[in-house]
């Protein structure tokens with residue numbers, strides 16, 4: 060329920076209404092705006108109706124929040140949210156480029172790939188230490204050692220780091236080592252994992268499940284928000300369709316659609332979205348043009364020897380070219396890299 064207060068509603072009245080909402084066992088929300096205060100009440104619709112808030116003289120209107128994802132929806136939160144990873148802001152008008160190898164393989168590989176990412180304009184380093192692979196025989200990642208390397212190289216190059224967590228039991232380690240936690244496509248509906256990161260106090264990059272609808276993604280985000288973590292970034296990374304010419308079908312219409320439905324920042328991963336190096340830069344530019352708040356790409360110092368996702372990893376010089384192109388495009392759109 061969204062409760063719009065009249066412009067002259069006093070603080071005492073607002074506090075009293077928030078108290079009444081809470082007394083009913085509902086979750087009260089307080090959103091002061093430039094002209095008027097908006098309150099929210101989340102919980103059982105029947106209990107909400109019993110409150111009879113329409114009858115309050117200081118209340119202008121009471122509207123239901125129609126979306127099932129109450130905290131992610133724009134209804135309650137009309138302005139774009141901005142999430143910070145380290146000191147890099149994403150969303151609310153800020154665009155960020157995230158880059159790095161698919162997986163942390165060795166200190167040398169990570170350092171050289173991270174330097175390439177940075178030279179190409181990336182301000183956040185990505186890299187997987189725990190890799191959820193389709194085959195149990197594929198490289199599974201370096202685990203805790205990979206996290207240490209990521210932290211070390213991130214600090215050396217002054218880049219905050221984001222990395223994927225696959226098991227809630229590792230939460231403390233990730234909170235200690237990472238600046239943001241990624242939930243991958245295979246775990247978008249791993250609700251225990253979502254609840255864990257909902258309570259962790261670190262920004263979360265939530266990737267769209269490869270067979271998930273937009274509303275499924277928003278409901279997954281709602282789990283994290285409902286846990287008390289407001290720092291959620293959504294990531295479109297392609298979905299499974301009948302098309303096999305690309306690894307996934309990158310759904311760029313999801314970007315403006317998500318931005319209509321939610322206040323959360325939206326980034327795009329054209330590397331997993333296409334699976335093909337030559338398509339990464341064009342789709343990264345298209346994502347920025349579609350209104351994405353950032354782009355995350357895989358770059359490797361030597362893609363031919365990569366232990367995972369070599370065919371979609373940019374060469375360092377391609378990363379640099381992409382950084383220049385993105386910067387020119389964003390400038391033309393009145394935004395900055």
Ligand code: PEP
Pocket residue numbers: 161187191223242243244245266296328331
């Ligand atoms: C990744 O970003 O390395 C990754 C595994 O992505 P996804 O979960 O989108 O496949």
Ligand code: MN
Pocket residue numbers: 161162331357367368
């Ligand atoms: Mn990858």
